[in-house]
Amino acid sequence: MISIYEESLAISPYRAWMALNVPSDPMSVLAQCTHYVPMMANEFPELKVVKGVVSSVKNLDNISETIHKEYPHMWLVSPTGEIIDPTVRQFCNLGPLDYRAFPDDATSCNKCINCGRYFTSNKFYPMCSNECAEEFG
Numbered sequence: 105m106i107s108i109y110e111e112s113l114a115i116s117p118y119r120a121w122m123a124l125n126v127p128s129d130p131m132s133v134l135a136q137c138t139h140y141v142p143m144m145a146n147e148f149p150e151l152k153v154v155k156g157v158v159s160s161v162k163n164l165d166n167i168s169e170t171i172h173k174e175y176p177h178m179w180l181v182s183p184t185g186e187i188i189d190p191t192v193r194q195f196c197n198l199g200p201l202d203y204r205a206f207p208d209d210a211t212s213c214n215k216c217i218n219c220g221r222y223f224t225s226n227k228f229y230p231m232c233s234n235e236c237a238e239e240f241g
């Protein structure tokens with residue numbers, strides 16, 4: 105008989121690698137995505153490194169009804185499109201996560217002074233959009 109744990113290791117070499125190399129303690133992986141993601145990409149060249157932001161789908165950190173707090177983050181995507189996130193445990197209090205990738209050529213990560221969302225370079229800096237630029241005045 106095979107345990108669920110062993111079964112998942114058999115299915116995913118990524119899960120197996122994470123179980124062996126990434127601490128399971130949420131505090132140990134806090135802000136460590138830039139350490140573990142390149143390490144994992146080095147081990148599995150087929151994985152694509154993605155930079156962007158994550159937020160709580162259920163808005164459990166509840167800044168407001170409409171604005172979800174976002175966290176700059178780095179993760180990997182498998183050739184089949186599966187999100188591989190070795191340091192996801194740092195967000196364990198947020199429930200399901202929404203992953204918003206920045207464009208591949210993004211060179212910056214700015215925080216909008218109106219709505220608080222993160223964005224890459226644009227002509228509305230230091231706001232994220234025309235709407236925020238108008239709202240901020």
Ligand SMILES: [Zn+2]
Nearest residue numbers: 216219232236
């Ligand atoms: Zn904004």
